[in-house]
Amino acid sequence: xxxxxxxxxxxxxxxxxxxxxxEQIWDSKIVTNGGPFHQQLEQxxxxxxxxxxxxxxxxxxxxxxxxxxALRVTGEVITTPYSFVATAHSLLWHGNKPVFxxxxxxxxxxxPDKIESAITPQTTAIMPVHCYGNPCNVEAIQKxxxxxxxxxxxxxxxxxxxxxQGGTLLRHGDLSCISFHATKVFNTxxxxxxxxxxxxxxxxxxxxxxxxxxxxxxVVAPGINGKMSEFNAAIGMLQLQHMDTVxxxxxxxDAIYRERLKNIPGIRCLPQTASRTRNYSYFPILVEAEYPLxxxxxxxxxxxxxxxxxxYFFPLISEFSxxxxxxxxxPSNLPNAIxxxxxxxxxxxxxTLNIEDQSRVINIISEVFL
Ligand code: T4K
Numbered sequence: 001x002x003x004x005x006x007x008x009x010x011x012x013x014x015x016x017x018x019x020x021x022x023e024q025i026w027d028s029k030i031v032t033n034g035g036p037f038h039q040q041l042e043q044x045x046x047x048x049x050x051x052x053x054x055x056x057x058x059x060x061x062x063x064x065x066x067x068x069x070a071l072r073v074t075g076e077v078i079t080t081p082y083s084f085v086a087t088a089h090s091l092l093w094h095g096n097k098p099v100f101x102x103x104x105x106x107x108x109x110x111x112p113d114k115i116e117s118a119i120t121p122q123t124t125a126i127m128p129v130h131c132y133g134n135p136c137n138v139e140a141i142q143k144x145x146x147x148x149x150x151x152x153x154x155x156x157x158x159x160x161x162x163x164x165q166g167g168t169l170l171r172h173g174d175l176s177c178i179s180f181h182a183t184k185v186f187n188t189x190x191x192x193x194x195x196x197x198x199x200x201x202x203x204x205x206x207x208x209x210x211x212x213x214x215x216x217x218x219v220v221a222p223g224i225n226g227k228m229s230e231f232n233a234a235i236g237m238l239q240l241q242h243m244d245t246v247x248x249x250x251x252x253x254d255a256i257y258r259e260r261l262k263n264i265p266g267i268r269c270l271p272q273t274a275s276r277t278r279n280y281s282y283f284p285i286l287v288e289a290e291y292p293l294x295x296x297x298x299x300x301x302x303x304x305x306x307x308x309x310x311x312y313f314f315p316l317i318s319e320f321s322x323x324x325x326x327x328x329x330x331p332s333n334l335p336n337a338i339x340x341x342x343x344x345x346x347x348x349x350x351x352t353l354n355i356e357d358q359s360r361v362i363n364i365i366s367e368v369f370l
Pocket of ligand 1: 006007008009010059060061083084086087129155157158179180181182191192308310312
């Protein structure tokens with residue numbers, strides 16, 4: 001009997017390497033509220049990612065909600081239905097109305113050509129997602145935002161380490177939010193961050209993630225507790241030392257899938273993007289009509305063999321009960337997103353996935369033709 005294979009597994013450095021970090025925390029007794037590891041990780045991430053200012057958070061969802069608060073976003077926000085539910089949930093938590101716009105068929109990201117017709121006098125912002133770490137059409141989105149005076153907050157939760165021709169993908173928009181959850185390329189178990197364009201914005205965000213406190217007796221806004229603990233920041237510092245290995249191993253897994261799946265009729269890999277650096281965070285395939293099984297039949301067959309692929313993102317966010325009634329959730333508005341959500345299957349990809357296990361996944365997909 002084989003061990004189950006999951007869609008992902010967090011990368012964990014050797015435990016012995018983490019002990020000295022824990023000893024430091026035990027010695028200082030500073031376990032949270034912007035302690036030494038928190039400060040070190042902010043600085044180290046600025047260097048690693050090539051950004052000027054970053055504010056750490058306890059998770060990506062609180063980063064998204066706080067980004068909306070920091071920019072005082074009101075009314076309607078244009079976003080994609082093809083994402084993890086936290087994208088739209090952050091809008092509801094902040095009192096905004098999500099307006100869903102369809103995605104492009106090649107990237108499965110928000111289609112800029114369809115944004116303009118969704119803008120109303122109540123629209124104040126756009127929240128696109130760099131889905132699977134594949135860059136959105138950032139230039140086209142910014143042009144629309146500039147024309148209509150809209151804010152852009154990127155849900156960049158999948159986009160750690162991705163670079164386009166001009167540098168980090170995280171520099172685009174007014175703010176970018178990222179997740180360091182266990183399932184992400186760079187993980188601090190739970191964690192997230194907002195990439196800020198200047199020190200003033202970072203300062204405001206730092207206040208907002210600490211209940212709005214500016215000093216011991218001054219509270220400037222109804223902020224939340226979004227702080228990252230020292231434990232999470234310390235594991236982040238250690239993880240950074242391993243990122244080259246993590247990215248290299250992910251790249252190898254991605255290359256093997258692309259090579260060995262390319263001639264299987266009805267299995268389509270999402271095209272590789274023109275990014276200068278990719279992060280190989282997910283390996284989505286689309287199960288087309290030529291394939292002998294439906295997506296769900298293949299999903300089930302893999303599961304029966306202990307392989308737990310995931311249908312990221314099915315159902316669409318617009319299909320959940322709290323969003324279904326919105327006019328923009330009408331299926332006629334979202335044909336590309338609906339088609340993708342019915343065909344998508346994310347295959348296991350993580351740094352420690354060995355070639356034997358990966359071959360099992362590929363063989364199960366290909367053996368239907370034998
Ligand atoms: N925006 C986008 C676009 C996002 O994708 C996400 C999160 C967010 C915003 C919000 O960021 P955070 O607030 O989460 O920082 C997972 C993650 O929980 C979620 O972070 C992620 N997106 C989403 C795409 O995937 P589930 O419900 O699929 O996770 P789960 O627990 O089923 O984990 C998947 C597999 O990973 C498991 O089958 C086994 C493996 N696993 C998981 C965990 C948690 C482990 O091996 N160890 C672990 O500790 O949502």
